[in-house]
Amino acid sequence: MKKLSAAFGTLPMTWPVVCVSAAIIGIYVGVINQIPILYDTSFRDIAVTYEWWVLFALLIVSNCESAREAGMKCLVFFLISQPIIYLIELPTLGWDKAMYYYLHIWLPISLLTLPGGAVAFFAKKQNVLGAVILGIGNTIVALMGVSYFLKLYSAFPRHLLTVISCASIIVVLILGMQKRWKTRILSAATTVLLTAGVIIWAVLNERVI
Template sequence: MKKISAAFGGLPMTWPIVCGFAVIIGIYVGVINQIPIMHDTSFQDVAVTLEWWVLFAVLIVSNCKSAREAGLKCLVFFLISQPVIYLIELPAIGLDKALYYYTSIWLPVSLLTLPGGAIAFLAKRQNALGAAILGVGNTIVALMGVSYFRQMLGSFPRHLLTVVSCAAIIAVTVLGMQRKRRTRLLSAAITVLLTAGIAAWTVLSGRTL
């Protein structure tokens, strides 16, 4: 438990580490997208959906000293990692498609991490506000897990690792970010209730997760 807590507040998240981390993740995602056998598997899911990116962001913000620092470091992490991905993919997908995907999807997402990182920094607070912010963030991960679980049922064991990873990410962030039993339970309850509510709404409205 102490080792988990240390990862969320005890790591030296300096600017060089943030930039280096971004480059490493960008290279991994860019390379994994070029391996056909990895397509539609847990190893490529990090390039498709947000669950791992949520964890990366939480690791960064939890090791910052202020909301301003958290927002800026999250922004820089995404502004570096995403272009690295598309630079590696450039020979395969072409400049036009790379620019389209980046400017229409990941650039807006990256810019949102500035205020998002500052807000996520408040999840460090050991109170209802911190638990609620973490619970909402983990809802994104939970919804990804539900979506991949449904896909896994039709093509087992594809995406099994992603489903397990989503559950692990939620557990680790709750245990690492919140120190009190009641705020941990509150955060987990918010994630469960929001996920159940959104999942029910998508089913009733004929949509898919």
């Protein structure tokens, strides 16, 4: 447990580490997307939804000294990793599709990581505010897990690893970032309640999760 907590507070998350990590992850995801046999499987889901990117972002911000630093490093991480992915994908996606996906989806998300990273910095605080902020972040991961769980009915076991990964990421983040059982329970409860609320809203309004 101590080693897990150490990852969220004692890693040397310097600017070179952030930039090199972003480049390596960007290259990996871009290459994975070029392998046809991995299409519509857990191995390619990292390029489609946000669960792993939430983990990467929280690893960065939890190892920063200030909210300003957290926001800046999170922004730079995404501004490096995402363009690399689409540059590698250009031969298969084509310029128009690559620009559409990046400009309309990932660039806005990347820009939002500046204020988002600053807010997420407080998720490591060992109090009610930290627990609730972490719970909100974990809700994103939980909704991705629910979405892929629903896909398992028609595509088993293509996304099974993603469902397991989403559950694991939530557990790792709660146990790693919150050190007190009271705040861990509060963070888990926040995740469950928000996830349930979004699912109920989606069902009532006939929306896809």
